[in-house]
Amino acid sequence: MAEIIPFRRPSLKEQHKGNTLCRHGHHKWVIDRDKQFDVKQGKLVTVLRCSRCGKLQHKLL
Numbered sequence: 179m180a181e182i183i184p185f186r187r188p189s190l191k192e193q194h195k196g197n198t199l200c201r202h203g204h205h206k207w208v209i210d211r212d213k214q215f216d217v218k219q220g221k222l223v224t225v226l227r228c229s230r231c232g233k234l235q236h237k238l239l
C-alpha cells in the first residue's frame with residue numbers, strides 16, 4: 179500500500195507570505211555579497227537584495 183505524501187513545500191508558503199509582505203512594501207533587504215559594491219556613474223553604491231522576492235535596490239553610500 180503506497181503512502182500518499184502530499185506535495186507540499188513549506189518554503190513556498192513562506193515565500194507567499196513574504197511576497198504578501200513585499201507587496202505592502204515590507205521588503206527584507208540584505209546586502210548582496212556577490213556584488214556588495216557596484217560602481218554606477220562613478221558613484222559607489224551598495225547593492226541590497228530582498229531575500230524574499232529578489233528585488234534589487236541600490237543604496238548610495
Ligand SMILES: [Zn+2]
Nearest residue numbers: 200205228231
Ligand atoms: Zn521583497
